[in-house]
Amino acid sequence: xxxxxQMEGPVTLSEEAFLTINCTYTATGxxxxxxxxxxxxxxxxxxxxxxxxxxxxxxxxFEATYRKETTSFHLEKGxxxxxxxxxxxxxxxxxxxxxxxxxxxxxxxxxxx
Amino acid sequence: SAVISQKPSxxxxxxxxxxxxxxxxxxxxxxxxxxxxxxxxxLTLIATANQGSEATYESGFVIDKxxxxxxxxxxxxxxxxxxxxxxxxxxxxxxxxxxxGYTFGSGTRLTVV
Numbered sequence: 001x002x003x004x005x006q007m008e009g010p011v012t013l014s015e016e017a018f019l020t021i022n023c024t025y026t027a028t029g030x031x032x033x034x035x036x037x038x039x040x041x042x043x044x045x046x047x048x049x050x051x052x053x054x055x056x057x058x059x060x061x062f063e064a065t066y067r068k069e070t071t072s073f074h075l076e077k078g079x080x081x082x083x084x085x086x087x088x089x090x091x092x093x094x095x096x097x098x099x100x101x102x103x104x105x106x107x108x109x110x111x112x113x
Numbered sequence: 114s115a116v117i118s119q120k121p122s123x124x125x126x127x128x129x130x131x132x133x134x135x136x137x138x139x140x141x142x143x144x145x146x147x148x149x150x151x152x153x154x155x156l157t158l159i160a161t162a163n164q165g166s167e168a169t170y171e172s173g174f175v176i177d178k179x180x181x182x183x184x185x186x187x188x189x190x191x192x193x194x195x196x197x198x199x200x201x202x203x204x205x206x207x208x209x210x211x212x213x214g215y216t217f218g219s220g221t222r223l224t225v226v
Contacts, residue, residue, distance in 0.1 A: 032211040043219040044156070044205065046114075051212055089155060093211030099144045101207075101215055103155040 002027045004092050006104035013080055013111050021075040021088055021107045023064075029095030033057075033066050033073040036089040038106075044089070047075075080111045115140050115208050119218030126196055126225050133192045134221045136206035141186035147179070150203040150220070159204075162189045196225045 007022040025033065035047040035057070048057030053068035062077045073090060090104040116139040126132050136145065147159040159179055160168040168181040182190045193200050201224050209215030 034214060036217075044217040046214045046216070049214050093215075095211075099146060099161060099210060099215075100158055101146075101156075103157075105155045 002031070002092055002094050002102050004090050004102055004104035006088075006090050006107050008105075008107070009087075010108040010110055013109070015082055015111055015113050016079045017111075019075070019077040019080045019084075019109070021090075021109070023073045023075065023090035023104060025071050025073065025090075025092050027071075027092055027094060031095055032093035033064070034091040034093065034101070035062070035064055035073070035075050036091060036103075038087045038089065040086070047088070080109070082111045082113055085109055085111045114213070114216050115142065117206060117208065117216055117218040119206055119221060121221055122219060123222040124224070126223065128197050128225055130196055131192055131194045132196065132221075132223060133190050134204055134206075135190050136188070136218050138187045138208055142208045143186070144208070145183065145189045146207040146215070147181065147189075147191045148205045148207060148217075150205065152201065156205065159191070193223065196223075198225045201225045 003026045005024050032051045034049045036044050037047045048059040050057040050066035056065045064073050064075045087106045087108050089106045092102045118137045145162045148156045150156045158171050159174045160170045162168045162181045162183040164183045180192045203220045203222050205220045206218045207215045
């Protein structure tokens with residue numbers, strides 16, 4: 001079946017530290033992959049996406065590369081800020097026309113000054 | 114990307130009653146999606162709403178509990194019926210596709226007492 005596994009949180013980092021949040025998936029066909037962010041008290045926002053193998057999504061200093069060989073889509077940022085504190089969700093858009101998104105369990109990131 | 118207006122933003126309801134959540138999109142879309150986010154959990158798809166046809170429900174969700182209307186290509190409602198405290202969650206609507214990504218409404222935070 002289709003599923004997404006994220007590294008467990010919370011992740012606590014100091015400002016300017018390097019961030020990696022691991023995401024691996026299981027899927028049939030050729031899924032699209034997404035990272036969403038949910039800031040405290042706010043809705044879900046699309047952070048970046050990749051629609052095929054070897055695509056790199058990037059936004060606001062965050063990057064993730066669609067690795068079909070390792071079925072992974074790890075989120076990285078070179079230097080985190082306090083304002084990056086949020087919950088990050090990896091999600092899988094399955095093949096076909098269903099439009100269904102399958103979410104990972106979410107990883108809470110706390111960045112300390 | 115589409116802009117979604119969702120309301121109410123929050124509500125506190127008595128058990129046994131029903132609440133209808135509305136989502137209005139600023140453009141015509143074929144499919145609208147309804148998700149539930151239980152406290153501290155990830156998002157789970159409830160159903161997909163297509164205009165002019167019955168909604169398609171995911172395993173574990175039934176029409177009697179979560180009736181959905183889709184009267185036109187820009188609007189949908191989700192009703193949470195005969196509520197119990199276990200229905201306390203954030204409910205979100207979404208539109209989009211696997212190539213361009215999905216936009217979410219700001220969510221309805223429901224508390225059942």
